[in-house]
Amino acid sequence: MEISPLQKERLKYQPKLPGMLRHGISDICVKEGEETASVSDQDKIRELFPNTYGKREIIFEKGQNTSAAKRQVVGVILSGGQAPGGHNVISGLYDALKATDKDNVLLGFKGGPSGLVDDDYVEFTDEFIDAYRNTGGFDIIGSGRTKIETKEQFEAAAATAKKHGLTAVVIIGGDDSNTNAAVLAEYFAANNTGVQVIGCPKTIDGDLKNDDIDCSFGFDTATKTYSELIGNIERDANSAKKYWHFVKVMGRSASHVALECALETQPNVCLIGEEVAEKKLSLSQIADQIADSVEKRSKTEGNFGVVIIPEGIVEFVPEFGVLIREISEMLAGSKTEEFNALPSWEDKKEYIRKGLTEESFKVFDILPEMIQKQLFLERDPHGNVQVSLIESEKLFAELVKNKLEERRKAGTYTGKFSTQFHFFGYEGRCAFPSNFDADYCYSLGYNAFMLIQYGYTGYLSKVSHLNRPAEEWVAGGMPITKMMNMERRNGQDKPVIRKALVDLEGKPFKYFEAHRAEWAAHTCYTYPGAIQYYGPSDVCDITTRTLALEKG
């Protein structure tokens, strides 16, 4: 198989472990902290997790390893969307496991949690692992989105575990997957299977973080990749001086990716969904904000600029959310057929006018026709509007164009407004992990095995103090139940890990807020360039601005 020169070199990279894990397996001891309680709904969570609730936080230290000698057969699963570094979690886990005992076994369950249910697996060898060290992607065993929820699935998972003599399962995933890890841990404990479950925090979205998780892995590499591209586009905009570039970046539920990219590149405008929701901004108000920058810059800097838009933005706009709900109700059941049977778009629009409240029709009416049609054409099997398919970058560009035409008529704007569109998502989820993600992920995997060796279950592999050099990172574990609360999901109260939204009182947003007026009016672009794996430490070892500001 042909591999690239960079891949050849990256295979040789030895990721950095936290200082306390560098002395060899036999010199790692455990220090237990306080008993924990879930962040809220303690009684309910305790009731749901009688066997795994309330356990103690633990930290590893240098000292005599006191764990009981035991042959370990561990299974590992990649769950959900790709994030750079997944392969390193597995190689860290493998190395710790093999360093402890050559006879220990690591199985990779293929295609996500369904691999455990269906007993679809591969056994890792040195040669196998060595081909994936420090590479991006989840192609080593694939990933999937199945949740283990039904009685049949739990029993099948237990049967697979029994068949292989599994002592533990490591689940690498986002908030939902780690919630699922806690549920599986509880099931295995309740049924005395002896199988431990450890979770690892993964997601490029950056929305899996809390008091215990500094950041999820992959966020660093993905945002660096998007920032590279946004910086290049900024430089192009500033060279050609003829386009406004609207750049949409991944992140539906939270705007961490957009915010981090903005901190890295200092664009003219960056929308933050959480702020839009908090201030109850309308589409028109958002368009006016962008148009203000366009108008101001047209008089000083020129007719060019860069706007970053988080993928999920429209879902944060209150009036848009109402519109979506009204459309879904309007077309419920057989009414979809009635609607589809209308011969022309004009007829349909009349139907829509009658079916919506006056307020919602006003919102609908200012949308570009292309978007109006998307709302009715692109619906999922349940008849819901597929918000993720709405081309919000084009929506806002069109609304801004209308605003500028009004201003042109009013005589305040005489510029030119030409646009280019970009969407960055798949470009960054499988990049070679940055040194930070390579080190962090390897440490998470290595540390996960230490938790297994010491007999913990229902824990998240926790590596913290990530804003410091790896030498100073702190390795340990935290009961997943500690991060949980009850939330309404599909009409039922469910125990889940609370998703972290952008904190409007947090330092990253505050920094952005303090600078954005200047960035909007002037040209303050910064050009991060491509991720560097070699060379000056300032260039290749620093992590995100978000983490630096949060912890700095």
Add this chain to the structure above:
Amino acid sequence: MEISPLQKERLKYQPKLPGMLRHGISDICVKEGEETASVSDQDKIRELFPNTYGKREIIFEKGQNTSAAKRQVVGVILSGGQAPGGHNVISGLYDALKATDKDNVLLGFKGGPSGLVDDDYVEFTDEFIDAYRNTGGFDIIGSGRTKIETKEQFEAAAATAKKHGLTAVVIIGGDDSNTNAAVLAEYFAANNTGVQVIGCPKTIDGDLKNDDIDCSFGFDTATKTYSELIGNIERDANSAKKYWHFVKVMGRSASHVALECALETQPNVCLIGEEVAEKKLSLSQIADQIADSVEKRSKTEGNFGVVIIPEGIVEFVPEFGVLIREISEMLAGSKTEEFNALPSWEDKKEYIRKGLTEESFKVFDILPEMIQKQLFLERDPHGNVQVSLIESEKLFAELVKNKLEERRKAGTYTGKFSTQFHFFGYEGRCAFPSNFDADYCYSLGYNAFMLIQYGYTGYLSKVSHLNRPAEEWVAGGMPITKMMNMERRNGQDKPVIRKALVDLEGKPFKYFEAHRAEWAAHTCYTYPGAIQYYGPSDVCDITTRTLALEKG
């Protein structure tokens, strides 16, 4: 001004010069070769360039500098689209100029050739230049697409030159801009202005190359940036195994960018415009080629893949070209209004059916409606179809979908075909130049000054043997007229530098052709990763596969 850590470090990078230019200005002597003749139409080109035609190729060597001492006032112009390394051409030029005599002056004419006509300039200083070393973009002085063509423009340029006492002008641009450089050189010579003109070969498209130009600058960095992203997308495709990604890359007139990206990433399919034209492939045949890969892979590898499409592909499809011409004729003059006045799309389609030949209507008829409408809605001020706005990646995906439906009915295909789309252009034109482009561009600029010092005009700054280490590069100059021929442009015969298309008999295409069947059926992706500026030489100093194959 805030700058990124990478930019901070890159400002310190000292680009490598060809060995023969490393001994200091006073140790560079000139060796003249044979008199040259244009590649064809010798009589006509000689007639058009009586003062600059037929000059000798020159090479620089180590030896006593014999140029006449003379204070130099040089102007530099960036022309056309951005390409990584433009700033380095200017810094190389500046360094050679200042190393020769501190009193020499470098002026940057702003916003392209119009800066010379309008006398819009800046004088460079150490501090100014130092802020742009080894950075991407053309933002140092901006760029533009004006050509100096009219009598008034020539006179204005001469007046600007006279005002500043210019001794030379360096034009950094593509084939058109270098043709314009030759014309300006001839004008200055014919009018005894004493102003020399030197060109430098720039374009990310890679279509400015010939016996004398190994490659234009910027091609290396831009294709590396696109290949990084395509590799990341391939890894994502191979991890998630659920999408076919259609990736369009810049390059309208030639498919060098697509071909280089294919050589770097080994996608399942890559279309090459020149092959499509040569084999007179129809849209249907191209769609079948892609569908063959989709069908085959659905049975073995899965329902995923990556297709690279050059931006200009549809213009290479003979039947599509005919269709476009027929549409333009059909809507000539007042007929556009007649057409636009038709009330519905059905009426318009009927009008189109009557206006086109049967063959062209068949071609039109298989296009997705979205593309059909694009052909009529997006027309330039002259009424021409704007081919560059046609979303060819979506066009081919749609055609492939139709093919697959036919195959599904025929029972040969049972897969799933979900698509994602990408277009990479602006992402790569302003990246930090790779070490190769940083070195090459700096050498081009440095070398351009040596040509000026030795009194040459109408020359292209030539640095060759680029497949070898910089130490072994050969620096010199070639009369631009040597690369010219006569071509029909807008109904007139014009002297131009011949554009290099992908050579279907050349080694890069032959390599691709020999491997593509395997790449189409199997998963042979290679993941180049981000451009590296530091670290192992194999990773950070190698140039394109295209150049390696051509010269290797």
